[in-house]
Amino acid sequence: MFDKPRFVIRRQARLRGRERALTLDSLETAHKEDASVIVPSLTRRRRGGVTLTSATIRLVSCLALFLCIGEAASETYEDRRLRLVREIEIMARQLDDATGERGFDPRVTAAMAKVPRHLFVPKRYEARAYDNRPLPIGHGQTISQPYIVALMTDLLDLSPGRIVLEIGTGSGYQAAVLAELDVRVYTIEIVKPLADSAAARLKALGYDGVTVRWGDGYVGWAAHAPFDAIIVTAAAGHIPPPLIAQLKPGGRMVIPVGPRFMTQQLVLIEKDVTGRVRTKQLLPVAFVPLTRTR
């Protein structure tokens, strides 16, 4: 089904409100999820001298639907991405007390505005790719909410040329956002079909600075260590010691820590130049679990 961006739904709700005002209780929303489907429950009603037949109601409904579809269709994916970036910038300002971030680095928002998220989700979710929410990517896994992707990227404080390790490649979207910051990305995915499809997708999109490996990220990637930054996009019960060991002095790591299938805490770990580690809990998040190979 064609999915509508939020402002279109709002507009539809307004239109629906207008129709309700005209016909009072004569209209029913047939399908709560789909604001565009409006069904008249009575064929004829008279209110304040206005006579509405079911044909009139149908005509008004069709016109409303036509206008809304027209409006949504005229909005390109790029427009939707920019609207999404504005949404996450607002969210960043609202949550700045918790995260300690005073808005996002413009390079991070530029990366979010550039990566085509609709190419990282299954076809049937493509129209929802620019909603600020996680989406299923198959194998019981999800692509993270864009705000969380931007936040975690921002927290790593990356400058060009840095070496980053990601645990949990998933769709490859987070890796692509990192790559837009001109850093070298090594990413590990434990589900083989996801690792394969993400590697193919990133290659097709020209993200040559990303290397994907199928494996258990708990143990890190010793061959490319130490890393300037490490990002874990699956929830761990504890911070994996091999990842702490593979973080460079002066480096940063972000990881959701907490019980599986419940709320976790997004944790920022900073290793100072002497190798001392400091952790800071930022905000509650919900990630799929970090699993282990047996």
Ligand code: SAH
């Ligand atoms: N960063 C991804 C979303 C991550 S969802 C994106 O942008 O799309 C979390 C991913 O972590 C899942 O794909 C899951 O299979 C993977 N994962 C879970 N445990 C893992 C482990 N031990 N090592 C590597 N990947 C793991």
